[in-house]
Amino acid sequence: MPDAQQHKPDSQSTGLCADCLHSRRIESARGSVFILCNLSFTDARFLKYPRLPILSCEGYSPKEADKLR
Ligand code: SF4
Numbered sequence: 001m002p003d004a005q006q007h008k009p010d011s012q013s014t015g016l017c018a019d020c021l022h023s024r025r026i027e028s029a030r031g032s033v034f035i036l037c038n039l040s041f042t043d044a045r046f047l048k049y050p051r052l053p054i055l056s057c058e059g060y061s062p063k064e065a066d067k068l069r
Helices: 063-067
Strands: 023-027 033-037
16 A cells, blocks of 8 residues: 555654645546655655655645635
């Protein structure tokens, strides 16, 4: 099972990805939830499926900051 796979992701188990602008929540047909990092498509430093929880990340960009623009 990939580390990014969770059944009920929350900010505590997911870490920074939970409210990061670059994260995408993927839900499988069986109800498992994955966090996909969109930065992985353009920057090799980031894993497609980050090892959770992410406690520190150079690419982290809070969704709230985007709303304020
Ligand atoms: S940039 Fe970092 S915090 Fe944001 S989704 Fe990717 S791994 Fe998670």
